[in-house]
Amino acid sequence: MADLGRAALVVSLGLSVYALVAGIVAARGNRRRLAASARNALFCSFGSTLVAAAVLATALVRHDFSFAYVAAHTNRTLPTAYALSAFWGGQEGSLLLWLLVLTGYGALAVALNRKLLRDLTAWVVPVLGGIASFFAFVLVAVASPFDTQTAPLDGAGLTPSLQNPYMVAHPPMLYLGYVGLAIPFAFAAGAMLSGRTDERWIVATRRWTLAAWTFLGFGQLLGAHWAYVEVGWGGYYAWDPVENAALMPWLAATAFLHSVMIQERKGMLKVWNMVLVALAFELSVFGTFLTRSGVVNSIHSFAKSPIGGWFLAFVVISSLFSMGLIMFRLPLLKARTKLESALSREAAFLYNNLLLVALCLTVLWGVLFPILTQLVKGETRTIGRPYYDFFLRAFGLPLLLLMGIGPLIAWRKASARALLRTLAWPIAVMLVCGAGLVAVGAGSSKPGLIAYTFSAFVLATIVLELVRGARATGSLLTLIGRNRRRYGGYIVHAAVVLLAIGIAGSSAYGRQTEARLVPGQSVAISGYTLTLRAVRVTQTPNATETRALLDVRGPWSGTISSGANQYRFPPEPSREVGIKTNWTRAEDLYVIADDVNPTTKVVYVKVLVKPLVNLIWIAGIVFLLGSAVALWPDAREQRRLVTRLAPARA
Amino acid sequence: MSIVAGIVLAALVVLLVALPFLREPVAADDRLEAPGEEEARRLSLVEERDRALGALKELEFDHRTGKIGDDDYRELVGPLRREAARALRALEPQRRHGAAPEGLESAEPTARDEVVATPQE
Numbered sequence: 001m002a003d004l005g006r007a008a009l010v011v012s013l014g015l016s017v018y019a020l021v022a023g024i025v026a027a028r029g030n031r032r033r034l035a036a037s038a039r040n041a042l043f044c045s046f047g048s049t050l051v052a053a054a055v056l057a058t059a060l061v062r063h064d065f066s067f068a069y070v071a072a073h074t075n076r077t078l079p080t081a082y083a084l085s086a087f088w089g090g091q092e093g094s095l096l097l098w099l100l101v102l103t104g105y106g107a108l109a110v111a112l113n114r115k116l117l118r119d120l121t122a123w124v125v126p127v128l129g130g131i132a133s134f135f136a137f138v139l140v141a142v143a144s145p146f147d148t149q150t151a152p153l154d155g156a157g158l159t160p161s162l163q164n165p166y167m168v169a170h171p172p173m174l175y176l177g178y179v180g181l182a183i184p185f186a187f188a189a190g191a192m193l194s195g196r197t198d199e200r201w202i203v204a205t206r207r208w209t210l211a212a213w214t215f216l217g218f219g220q221l222l223g224a225h226w227a228y229v230e231v232g233w234g235g236y237y238a239w240d241p242v243e244n245a246a247l248m249p250w251l252a253a254t255a256f257l258h259s260v261m262i263q264e265r266k267g268m269l270k271v272w273n274m275v276l277v278a279l280a281f282e283l284s285v286f287g288t289f290l291t292r293s294g295v296v297n298s299i300h301s302f303a304k305s306p307i308g309g310w311f312l313a314f315v316v317i318s319s320l321f322s323m324g325l326i327m328f329r330l331p332l333l334k335a336r337t338k339l340e341s342a343l344s345r346e347a348a349f350l351y352n353n354l355l356l357v358a359l360c361l362t363v364l365w366g367v368l369f370p371i372l373t374q375l376v377k378g379e380t381r382t383i384g385r386p387y388y389d390f391f392l393r394a395f396g397l398p399l400l401l402l403m404g405i406g407p408l409i410a411w412r413k414a415s416a417r418a419l420l421r422t423l424a425w426p427i428a429v430m431l432v433c434g435a436g437l438v439a440v441g442a443g444s445s446k447p448g449l450i451a452y453t454f455s456a457f458v459l460a461t462i463v464l465e466l467v468r469g470a471r472a473t474g475s476l477l478t479l480i481g482r483n484r485r486r487y488g489g490y491i492v493h494a495a496v497v498l499l500a501i502g503i504a505g506s507s508a509y510g511r512q513t514e515a516r517l518v519p520g521q522s523v524a525i526s527g528y529t530l531t532l533r534a535v536r537v538t539q540t541p542n543a544t545e546t547r548a549l550l551d552v553r554g555p556w557s558g559t560i561s562s563g564a565n566q567y568r569f570p571p572e573p574s575r576e577v578g579i580k581t582n583w584t585r586a587e588d589l590y591v592i593a594d595d596v597n598p599t600t601k602v603v604y605v606k607v608l609v610k611p612l613v614n615l616i617w618i619a620g621i622v623f624l625l626g627s628a629v630a631l632w633p634d635a636r637e638q639r640r641l642v643t644r645l646a647p648a649r650a
Numbered sequence: 651m652s653i654v655a656g657i658v659l660a661a662l663v664v665l666l667v668a669l670p671f672l673r674e675p676v677a678a679d680d681r682l683e684a685p686g687e688e689e690a691r692r693l694s695l696v697e698e699r700d701r702a703l704g705a706l707k708e709l710e711f712d713h714r715t716g717k718i719g720d721d722d723y724r725e726l727v728g729p730l731r732r733e734a735a736r737a738l739r740a741l742e743p744q745r746r747h748g749a750a751p752e753g754l755e756s757a758e759p760t761a762r763d764e765v766v767a768t769p770q771e
Contacts (some may be wrong), residue, residue: 007656018667030682036670044663051659118683187758265701265708410712411705412726418719468715611684640700 002067005146007053008048012099013136019129027122027194035122039110042125044131046103051101056093056145060086066151069093075157075569077542082163087160088171091292091307092145097172098288101179105208106132109183111205115640120201123190131182134314143307157542157569166226169315173219174246178284180212181249184256185281188274189322192329197270202260203641207631209260213253214627220246232575234590234608235514236616237390241367245287248367251360255353262346267412270333271326272353278322278453279357281362286315290367296444316432330587341413348406352399359395363388395445397454400500403493407465448508455497455504462490464499480629488630495626498619505612512608517548519601526552527611528589535601536561543567547576548593548603556582562593562605585605587611691742699737706730 004409019041026034056069060083065071073086073093088094106128114121127437139145159169184205191201224236225241237243256276262269265303289311326333339347366383372379408422433456434449442449466487480487515523524530538545548564562578578591590608597603665672709730713723 001652004652004655004659006654008659011656011660015663015667025684032680032682033670033677035672037667040669041663041667044666048659048663122682194689198690199697200693265704267697267701271763408717410718410722413722414717415719415722418717420720421719422717465715469711472711472714603682 001005001064002146002148005052006140006144008052008055008144009096009140011134011146011538012045012052012103013133013140015041016049016103016129016132016136019045019058020126021129023122023126023129027126030501032592035225035570036123036416036548038125038129039114039121042103042129042132043108043128044626045136046100046107049096049100049136053096056096056236057084059074059157060084063155064151065144065153065155066148068149069145071149071152071155073156073158074377075542076162077569078158080153080439081165081168082158083170085162086158087169089158089167090145092139092143093294094134094171094175095143095307096145097138097175098179098272099132100174100438102128102135103132104181105179105183106186107192109205111206113379117200117204119194120187120204122189123193124186124508127186127189128182131186131318131383132476134310135367138307139464140312141376142310150288154569158570160543160565160567160574161230164226164230166222166230169228170222171218173222177214177216177246178243178249178287179210179218180208180215181253181277181284182279183208183212185322188277189325192274192325192332195329195332196330199264202264202273206260209253210631213257214631216246216250216253218620219623220238220250220492221617222622225280225387225620227618228613229577230574232577232592234577234592234606234610236613238558239363239366239385241370242287242291244363244367245283245290245515247281248360248363249283249287251356251363252276252283255356255360256280258349258356259353263348266346267336267616268339268346269350270335271330271370274322274326274329274333275355276353278319278326279360282315282319282322282481283360285318286334289315321322331550343409343414343416343419345406345409345411345414348402348409352406355395355399355402359391360398362395374395388612397447397450400451400454400458400497404454404461407490408461422464423461425464426457429460430454430457442509445504448504451508455501458493460499461479465490478568484632485630488626488628488632491626491629493626495619495623498514498615498622502612502615502617502619505615508609509612510608512606513629514604514606517603517605523607525607526550526587527554528607530560530591530605530607532603532605533559535596535603537597537598542569543574545576546596546598548596548605550578550591550605552580552589552591555585556580560589560591562591563596564593581614583614585611586614588613694741695737695755699734702730702734702737706734 019038022041024036024039025031026038040401056067056348058064059067059070060074061080063070063074063076063083069090069092070086073090074083077160078086086093088097110121110128113124155358157377179356184201187201187205191197220243223246227233228236236494244312253276256273256419259269260273260274263273288301289308292307292311339350341347366387370380370382373379404426405423409419410428430453433436434453437443437449437452442452466476466479469479469487473479473482511526513523513525517523519534522529522531530552533549533551536549538547543565545565547561550560551561552558558580560578563576563577567574575594577590578593580589582589588610590610592606593603593610594606595602595604664677692700709718709723713720718726726744
């Protein structure tokens with residue numbers, strides 16, 4: 001079996017290299033059959049990688065410990081779903097997933113566009129072949145999932161924190177996002193290489209970008225929820241370098257999704273869009289480098305290996321390639337029109353882009369700083385939470401405000417008087433909401449108050465947009481159906497508002513207390529009284545579970561248990577927090593029982609009350625809904641595209 | 651078994667990669683179908699036309715939903731219509747030289763403006 005996996009990867013590498021070399025020769029020499037052959041090589045590369053993936057998945061499910069990878073990441077007691085999730089639980093498996101998704105996406109994107117955009121796809125194939133060659137090479141020569149050994153009786157098991165339903169979905173979701181950004185990059189590079197920098201590459205990759213961005217965004221929210229329920233420190237985002245690694249390409253892709261609309265409407269920002277597409281892709285590879293190289297300390301750096309150097313080299317080479325290509329094609333990327341007014345929709349998009357990219361680069365600096373200080377001074381200096389929180393407020397709050405103003409400004413040029421008239425209602429809602437919040441004591445946190453009032457403003461603008469649009473078209477469904485991209489975007493904006501309210505509520509207005517308890521003693525917080533009833537130890541097939549049982553009285557009454565599991569395979573601890581959601585008060589009661597001593601029955605407990613935290617998870621569902629609306633196929637748009645490009649195919 | 655499967659896989663991909671040459675050992679025309687200069691110009695004009703017509707629809711929708719006042723609308727609609735007319739004329743040389751298609755040159759709002767179109771993005 002392992003031989004087949006290895007052979008399939010070697011074949012995949014050969015095919016990817018062929019797609020790269022033959023693709024370049026065909027595109028440069030204008031050779032049709034060779035271009036078709038290179039394209040077929042890309043398709044076959046997906047098939048071959050699929051065979052390799054099937055071999056690894058079969059070995060995982062069958063607990064075939066003659067595979068070193070299977071023995072290192074699973075054991076016999078591991079349920080099948082988690083055994084399968086070990087596919088991306090280790091380094092070699094996740095690289096294989098990268099290659100599988102890349103070749104699958106690439107084959108599909110090329111197949112869908114091969115007739116309409118024949119000249120472009122001729123160059124897209126070698127770009128995708130180049131990226132696939134790198135990953136296939138790493139899998140064949142540096143980090144193979146098919147190394148074999150004499151099979152031990154049992155495996156080491158999966159890291160306990162990964163034995164969580166969210167971990168079954170979170171990593172593949174992120175990979176679908178990371179790798180998806182390779183498609184717009186490949187088409188943008190293809191457009192520049194072919195010298196056809198018209199809008200066809202944007203139209204062809206519009207949904208790919210949106211889908212990748214959706215996967216990346218939703219994957220991060222899944223990861224945040226995993227951190228909240230599994231890692232158990234009471235938060236959901238710690239500005240960990242690997243968390244930031246997923247945030248950065250998402251921010252760059254968000255900027256691109258907005259700025260590309262200006263190019264479509266005004267023919268402006270062509271260079272900027274190319275830079276953003278390249279930045280998003282490079283950051284996604286850089287994210288994989290951060291996760292897998294062990295160059296930064298992170299709870300996500302599960303493995304350290306020599307692949308870091310290869311990834312760094314790839315990031316540097318592909319960045320130089322992108323920059324060189326953009327410089328080379330600068331004459332073709334000149335804008336035909338200029339910004340007509342600083343008070344216009346396109347100007348609002350521009351401000352939004354600047355803020356998003358500034359936030360992205362700020363986060364990048366925070367990630368790079370410890371690496372640079374280690375290189376320059378020989379000591380690692382990390383940047384803490386205050387740095388990130390400051391810049392999140394500095395850039396995030398204006399972004400939130402712009403999200404409300406942007407949709408209400410007219411394209412091209414708006415007068416201040418018309419804008420004020422349009423904004424009158426949202427401003428009134430914002431002021432009333434702000435005054436109400438101050439009256440109920442929300443003024444204790446200025447950032448929280450600002451976030452809430454701005455959120456009220458944005459929600460009011462969205463409602464206003466929908467009401468006015470529905471009046472103009474006759475019905476809300478007609479309005480949304482006629483422009484799914486725009487109104488799907490508004491639903492996503494509503495999700496971001498829910499996210500902002502959830503973050504502000506749980507961080508700015510959260511409360512916490514700590515206590516040392518023995519059975520019978522209590523701790524009180526926000527109207528809740530928690531009394532330690534007992535300490536219980538349970539033996540399960542793979543773990544010793546120690547729990548503190550606390551009786552809760554107050555707005556909610558019941559029992560919460562919290563403690564830790566000590567696993568046998570692998571011999572690692574896992575914190576198990578107690579969470580009770582009180583929907584009537586819209587808050588979570590979150591209990592962390594550290595240092596539970598079964599002999600003395602002494603428990604050190606930390607209790608947190610987190611208002612509105614569940615809005616963050618609800619925001620994830622709304623985000624998905626909005627993205628689905630925006631992604632939904634539009635037959636009219638497809639007909640227009642075919643009509644527009646038809647003579648080019650003839 | 652694995653070795654046989656590997657050989658079959660390799661043979662299959664070689665066949666598929668070579669397929670374009672096996673189907674057409676000798677091609678009468680082996681050039682890629684890329685748009686020529688004229689086609690590239692047409693595509694550029696189509697983009698201009700779509701952009702201009704899209705902007706007109708946007709303007710009408712913004713006017714209708716109150717984002718743009720009457721004065722601003724009158725100021726903006728004329729140049730946009732002329733732009734759209736220029737793009738349409740450039741694409742359809744068979745049309746009467748100099749004539750604007752279907753009243754697009756009028757700078758004043760007409761009954762057409764009441765036709766609400768939700769612009770596509």
